[in-house]
Amino acid sequence: AQSVTQLDSQVPVFEEAPVELRCNYSSSVSVYLFWYVQYPNQGLQLLLKYLSGSTLVESINGFEAEFNKSQTSFHLRKPSVHISDTAEYFCAVRGPLTGTASKLTFGTGTRLQVTL
């Protein structure tokens, strides 16, 4: 079984400040990790993913996340946020692509609220 914990339900931050959204997971098998972003009244959009290789992964809009196997974490960071980053962020874990192991298990989400 797999589980994801996002400890912070809401993170308020001023524009241009740095931010970190925390994600911890547990799994009995090898995992693949994802961050999805959800804007109001929209579906989930993939922000970034860790499948293999470098443990530091980056998105095109300045977010990055680092897979830390020893700490079972996949925290999301951005050095300088923008108002448009206001959204709900979900961390998710998936097992290997074998039959039923391909479903995603999500955390409860973190609401990032960026203000001026």
Next chain:
Amino acid sequence: GAGVSQSPRYKVAKRGQDVALRCDPISGHVSLFWYQQALGQGPEFLTYFQNEAQLDKSGLPSDRFFAERPEGSVSTLKIQRTQQEDSAVYLCASSGEPGGEGIQYFGAGTRLSVL
């Protein structure tokens, strides 16, 4: 199509009514998933298809929930005798060919409100 399409976007049902939610996946994607997202929560897995075969329905909350994908493309999630606790956003996702990265692409969802 260009993305995963879900219809209707919003559905209001009276308690006890049957509803059907449609998902049109990305063309060529063999895998299709349904998730339920309650207010203020993360999505939770309901069921999974590979082509027309339903390989996992362990997340369906009761026998009132039924999903099908008869031709391996469009899928329908049916909820019979809706209850207030069924109110949620129902998300559909599809992913590509076996052996690929298995990235799931989501539709905008159907918001179901049961009165």
